[in-house]
Amino acid sequence: DVVMTQSPLSLPVTLGQPASISCRSSQSLVHSDGNTYLSWFQQRPGQSPRRLIYKVSLRDSGVPDRFSGSGSGTDFTLKISRVEADDVGVYYCMQGTLWPPTFGGGTKVEIK
Amino acid sequence: EVQLLESGGDLVQPGGSLRLSCAASGFTFINCAMSWVRQAPGKGLEWVSAISGSGDSTYYADSVKGRFTISRDNSKNTLYLQMNSLRVEDTAVYYCAKSWGSGRNPENWGQGTLVTVSS
Numbered sequence A: 001d002v003v004m005t006q007s008p009l010s011l012p013v014t015l016g017q018p019a020s021i022s023c024r025s026s027q028s029l030v031h032s033d034g035n036t037y038l039s040w041f042q043q044r045p046g047q048s049p050r051r052l053i054y055k056v057s058l059r060d061s062g063v064p065d066r067f068s069g070s071g072s073g074t075d076f077t078l079k080i081s082r083v084e085a086d087d088v089g090v091y092y093c094m095q096g097t098l099w100p101p102t103f104g105g106g107t108k109v110e111i112k
Numbered sequence B: 001e002v003q004l005l006e007s008g009g010d011l012v013q014p015g016g017s018l019r020l021s022c023a024a025s026g027f028t029f030i031n032c033a034m035s036w037v038r039q040a041p042g043k044g045l046e047w048v049s050a051i052s053g054s055g056d057s058t059y060y061a062d063s064v065k066g067r068f069t070i071s072r073d074n075s076k077n078t079l080y081l082q083m084n085s086l087r088v089e090d091t092a093v094y095y096c097a098k099s100w101g102s103g104r105n106p107e108n109w110g111q112g113t114l115v116t117v118s119s
Helices: none
Strands: A004-007 A010-013 A019-025 A038-043 A050-054 A067-072 A075-080 A089-095 A107-111 B003-007 B018-025 B033-039 B045-051 B058-060 B068-073 B078-083 B092-100 B105-109 B113-117
Touching: A004 A089, A010 A019, A019 A038, A019 A089, A019 A107, A038 A067, A050 A067, A050 B105, A075 A089, B003 B092, B018 B033, B018 B092, B018 B113, B033 B068, B033 B078, B033 B105, B045 B068, B045 B078, B045 B092, B058 B068, B078 B092
Parallel strands: A010 A107
Antiparallel strands: A004 A019, A019 A075, A038 A050, A038 A089, A067 A075, A089 A107, B003 B018, B018 B078, B033 B045, B033 B092, B045 B058, B068 B078, B092 B105, B092 B113
């Protein structure tokens, strides 16, 4: 199975400051169809996961443009340009290129 | 608006069985692959199973293969997960998710239903 490794585990951030989460895969996530199926999910406390980003950098409808995804191959990043209080929660990357789909271990974003 | 409503979670003894349901609305159900993803208490996310829109293709994590069965009733817009030979380590919140890419890519998630396996 593809192993997804996220860092850091915990990310204390000052309101209004940027935040960055890294996600690395044990194999290339480029599918034979040319797409890279790397998604990012946000899970606020007590809530279900919500997809923010798919295919590395495409934002879901309603997701603020403060969130951006980038990367290629095995190395990916989720950036929040200016953290707001509403962004507190755990963020997961997930690969859907190879069976079975696998998630990173999560990064907990909290306010300093 | 996509809505997914899971039900069927309960407390069950090791070795027991349970069937989860997920009622879908707000999209053309038969056109969409569906998945189950679980989250053990205080832990991360684990993909469990997926099914194609027609129901012809199914996929399972090794941890549940041979014990869980995913199915769907497209006339009722409902997804199911039959869970047999349950183990303590199956304890988790189970989410159903509207998915694409044969079910490899969950997008919209339900609120989840809690399955507790304990004696």
